[in-house]
Amino acid sequence: MSSAGRSSTASSKISIPHPKGPTIQVEFGGQKVDVPKGGYYDRYRMNPNLEEVARDPAVGHDIDFFRKIPKRLVDSRVGQVYAPNFYYRTRSVQLLYLAPLDRLQSKLLSPLEPITALPGYGLVALTFYSYLVCDNDPYNEVSIAIIVRQPGKGSYSTTQLLSSMWNRTFYGYVLALPVDTEIARVRGVYGYQLPKWLANINLEMDNHNIKADITAADGTPDLTLEVPLPALKTIPSQSSIATNNAINKIDGKWYQVAVQANPLLAAQCLFPRNIKLSRSKGPLSKLLNELGVSTILRMDVLREAQMILNMPTPLQAFDNVRS
Numbered sequence: 048m049s050s051a052g053r054s055s056t057a058s059s060k061i062s063i064p065h066p067k068g069p070t071i072q073v074e075f076g077g078q079k080v081d082v083p084k085g086g087y088y089d090r091y092r093m094n095p096n097l098e099e100v101a102r103d104p105a106v107g108h109d110i111d112f113f114r115k116i117p118k119r120l121v122d123s124r125v126g127q128v129y130a131p132n133f134y135y136r137t138r139s140v141q142l143l144y145l146a147p148l149d150r151l152q153s154k155l156l157s158p159l160e161p162i163t164a165l166p167g168y169g170l171v172a173l174t175f176y177s178y179l180v181c182d183n184d185p186y187n188e189v190s191i192a193i194i195v196r197q198p199g200k201g202s203y204s205t206t207q208l209l210s211s212m213w214n215r216t217f218y219g220y221v222l223a224l225p226v227d228t229e230i231a232r233v234r235g236v237y238g239y240q241l242p243k244w245l246a247n248i249n250l251e252m253d254n255h256n257i258k259a260d261i262t263a264a265d266g267t268p269d270l271t272l273e274v275p276l277p278a279l280k281t282i283p284s285q286s287s288i289a290t291n292n293a294i295n296k297i298d299g300k301w302y303q304v305a306v307q308a309n310p311l312l313a314a315q316c317l318f319p320r321n322i323k324l325s326r327s328k329g330p331l332s333k334l335l336n337e338l339g340v341s342t343i344l345r346m347d348v349l350r351e352a353q354m355i356l357n358m359p360t361p362l363q364a365f366d367n368v369r370s
Contacts, residue, residue, distance in 0.1 A: 073230075076125030076237040080229040086184040088230065093129040093182050094118055105180050106135045112285055112309045112353050121358060124297070125237050134181040134354035138250065140257050140272070141174040141347040142322070144340035151193050151338065158365065159220055159294065160196045162208055164344070170194040171340050172219065173324075173331075175259040175272065177250040178354075186228040187248035189261050189270070191334055192219035195294065198303075199364030215289035218303075223334055225261065239304060239359060240297045252276060252350055261331060269329025274322045277314040279350055285309055294362060302359035312351035319346040 070081040071089050082088045087095060101110050118129045145168045151161035161169035176188040195218050225246040226232050235243035246269070250259040259272040293304045322343060326332035 075230060075233055078233045078237065080233055082230055083184050087181065088183050091182065093132065094120075095133070095182060100135060103135075103180065108136070108311055108351065108353070109284065110135060110353070113355065116355060123238055123358065124240075125234075128238070130358045132182050132356040134178050134356065136180040137176065137178050137349065137352045137354050138252060139174055139176045139347075139349045139352070140250070140252075140259060140274070141172055142272075142324070142343050143345040143347070144171045144173065144335075144338075145169075145342045145344060146171045146338045146340045154222060154338065155193060155195065155220055156296065159198075162194050162196050162218075164194075164208060170344070171335075171338050173270075173335070173340075175248070175250045175261075183230050183234060184228065186226055186231045187250055188224060188226045188231070189246070189248055189331060190221060191223040191331060191338075192221045192293070193338075194218070195220050198294065198301075198362055215287065216292070217290075218292045218294055221293050221295065223331055225331070240295065241293070252348075257348065261329070263329050267329055268327035269331050270327070270335075271325040272323070274319070274346070276350075277316050277319075277346070277348060279312050279314045279348070281312055282310050284311060284353075297359055301362040301365040303362050304359050305357045307355045307357070308349070309353040310349050310351075311353070312349070314346075314348045314350075316346045316348075317344065319343060322346065 069084040071084040072079050072081055073088065097110060097114060100106060113133050116131060118131065120127050121130050145164060148161055148163065148167055148169045151169045151171070155161065164170050172190070172192045172194060174190045176190070178186055178188070197218050221241060224235060224241050224243045225248065226235065226243050227246060227248045229245065232243045232245055235241040245264050247262045247264065251257070255276055257272070257274050257276055261269045263269060287310055289308045289310070291306045291308070293306065295302060326335060
């Protein structure tokens with residue numbers, strides 16, 4: 048059984064961290080959750096007035112990136128919702144690891160295949176996210192994903208990898224995606240069937256350092272990250288949009304979820320040094336150990352970015368494949 052299957056089941060059995068400050072209870076997908084009173088979800092229910100968002104000083108940048116993709120009321124597993132989901136101000140740090148192909152293949156559902164980076168080795172991405180302003184209010188998230196071959200493409204792994212880097216388009220299978228608010232968990236589990244559960248997550252970036260950590264809801268230590276902040280580069284808005292496609296099964300059928308990122312202040316480091324990642328007894332530490340991650344090939348830091356999370360779309364490349 049995959050980590051995805053275990054996580055969704057266990058998520059309802061742990062304590063729920065509540066938003067800071069006054070809250071209001073709302074219903075989403077048949078679940079009642081607390082959200083910040085007067086926050087984006089309370090006011091807009093996923094269908095914000097972009098003119099009001101543009102005037103919010105917390106957003107910090109122009110929002111033309113979102114104006115080109117109007118929201119629509121669409122059907123989903125949890126009823127009708129407005130989509131896509133907008134993240135007006137985000138930050139993240141990602142570590143891209145080498146890991147043995149046989150370890151990666153053992154975690155993947157057929158017919159998914161890990162992409163080959165070096166002979167015998169594939170890629171695993173560990174990412175800490177902080178969503179500072181978004182449609183369903185601020186929250187933090189951690190992702191562990193295996194980079195996989197593009198479905199339906201028979202070209203060599205090296206060709207696919209180079210093409211992905213050139214086009215800024217990657218495909219991944221998410222093994223773990225803990226979050227620190229209940230509405231984020233409910234949306235991910237019931238709307239997308241993603242492996243989300245509740246945890247305590249922090250991501251901080253000052254002018255000198257990046258610090259991040261995740262602990263279980265009961266306080267059990269898991270991962271701690273500390274790394275000097277690299278030199279950052281200002282990127283013109285919409286000039287370097289990247290698309291990450293998360294592939295997973297929803298109700299027994301293959302889907303992909305596209306996430307578009309618009310970096311604004313960022314850095315990329317090959318074979319980065321001075322990274323301190325401490326593993327403990329938590330589920331993410333255990334998962335990284337099982338994957339056999341080793342060398343860090345690259346670190347990507349987004350100090351300022353915007354994101355769009357799209358609804359799942361059927362993955363037609365796997366329609367005639369038995370798994």
